[in-house]
Amino acid sequence: xxxxxxxxxxxxxxxxxxxxxxxxxxxxxxxxxxxxxxxxxxxxxxxxxxxxxxxxxxxxxxxxxxxxxxxxxxxxxxxxxxxxxxx
Amino acid sequence: xxxxxxxxxxxxxxxxxxxxxxxxxxxxxxxxxxxxxxxxxxxxxxxx
Numbered sequence: 109x110x111x112x113x114x115x116x117x118x119x120x121x122x123x124x125x126x127x128x129x130x131x132x133x134x135x136x137x138x139x140x141x142x143x144x145x146x147x148x149x150x151x152x153x154x155x156x157x158x159x160x161x162x163x164x165x166x167x168x169x170x171x172x173x174x175x176x177x178x179x180x181x182x183x184x185x186x187x188x189x190x191x192x193x194x195x
Numbered sequence: 196x197x198x199x200x201x202x203x204x205x206x207x208x209x210x211x212x213x214x215x216x217x218x219x220x221x222x223x224x225x226x227x228x229x230x231x232x233x234x235x236x237x238x239x240x241x242x243x
Contacts (some may be wrong), residue, residue: 112206122225122226138240146243150234151232151234153228155207155230167242
């Protein structure tokens with residue numbers, strides 16, 4: 109069995125993403141975020157105060173951790189993604 | 196049991212809990228519904 113490291117408490121499978129381009133498509137979201145592991149669900153903000161944000165739920169906590177570490181500050185169509193663990 | 200084994204066991208249990216399957220209802224309870232929409236899974240999506 110591979111030796112597993114202890115995962116800090118604040119790490120979890122749900123990422124809260126901000127600064128997304130308003131017209132981002134589900135193909136693009138699944139492409140960008142799916143690179144790091146299986147995706148359970150994505151909820152995109154569609155209201156005045158939630159546009160440009162999304163919740164990306166991974167199947168596995170390692171996927172979320174890898175995605176956050178790789179994608180924080182990632183440039184999508186000229187905007188830098190802000191990614192936080194959702195608590 | 197030796198501490199190392201016990202430690203690994205604890206890590207596994209923690210991971211199992213934090214990786215437990217989430218039903219749609221779980222997600223509805225955890226995440227906002229108003230102001231948000233669930234994105235369609237693209238036909239081309241192949242889970243890694």
